[in-house]
Amino acid sequence: MVHSTKTNNLLVEATQFIQNCYDELGMSNExxxxxIEDIKNEIDTTGTYTHKSFELTHGAKMAWRNSNRCIGRLLWNTLHIFDARDVRTAEDAYEKLIEHIDFATNEGRIQSTITIFAPRNNGVDPIRIWNHQLLRYAGYEEADNVIGDSASIEVTKMCEEMGWRGAKTPFDILPLVIQETGKQPKLFEIPGEIIKEVPIIHPELDGVSQLNAKWYAVPIISNMRLEIGGIDYPMAPFNGWYMGTEIGARNLADPDRYNLLPKIAEIMGLDTKSNRSLWIDKALVELNIAILHSYQQAQVTLVDHHTAAKQFxxxxxNELKSGRAVTGNWAWLIPPLSPASTHIYHKPYNNEISTPNYFYQGDPRED
Known part of the structure; x- marks a missing residue:
């Protein structure tokens, strides 16, 4: 029999999850x-318990619904779940991740998807991925400038130390780095044919296409921990689809990322010598118009920030009708472009964290 504060806490968390999950699915108190009795016996015997498939599925959906930073939670119940808890090798995990990328991309009709690998057991992670996202551009430090995505400099260096060599273009897709417990991490290239990228063009400014900028279709977060009923899943990559401003007001616009605003301003013939010309604002709007136009032309799912706010x-x-309190992180929910034009800007949100949920976790390189 296993008895400790840890197992007692686990039973409390498991009980709360089972009650909420089963209530939502219309299952009886009996x-x-x-x-709960079965789980108690399993915890007493092994120190942990195993989720049934339907519990895992609904738990992952609940985690999305509880994600305070996400503006796109309206469609939480449409999440596709792939159960990969039996996977133990890096090679098998790679195959599952390739299936995830292909399924989620769906030729541009993006499908919200999560692939859930083996749970943490007594502090040990059977398998981990080192990438921040499954698809991400490399970043190379060259003298006084950076080629590519500066957010990826460290992971790019790590991949190079493991033998990977990119073409050193601004848009090299990084390989996947997967580690089994007790073994060295392994590198896996992602087949180019399953990676959908969108060239950035503008409906009126021809010069934008000459920048040769692009972005990938699907944002698949892969470094967060999924927690359901006290059980941690340290490798559970998931995706929705992009909101335009994530690319147009951050990834391609931030001065420490791709910094395209000065180039857009130059194409527009704006006066960049004075802040009072509002050249940054004008260029920002046009870059975001380009993102929306490009994804539409490429027939890739993407939502603008005004529509996303209305969906939120x-x-x-819907949550209030269901008797659930709405939680949210205001600073993350407001879009980075024209936030005051949304209802979100004008109201406070309770940032209390509920579970199931997705949590940041330590870098496996430092474990």
């Missing part, structure tokens, strides 16, 4: 009590 309002109304 089934809840029966399942519907989500808030």
């Amino acid at each position: 089934k809840q009590l029966e399942r 309002k519907i989500f808030e109304e």
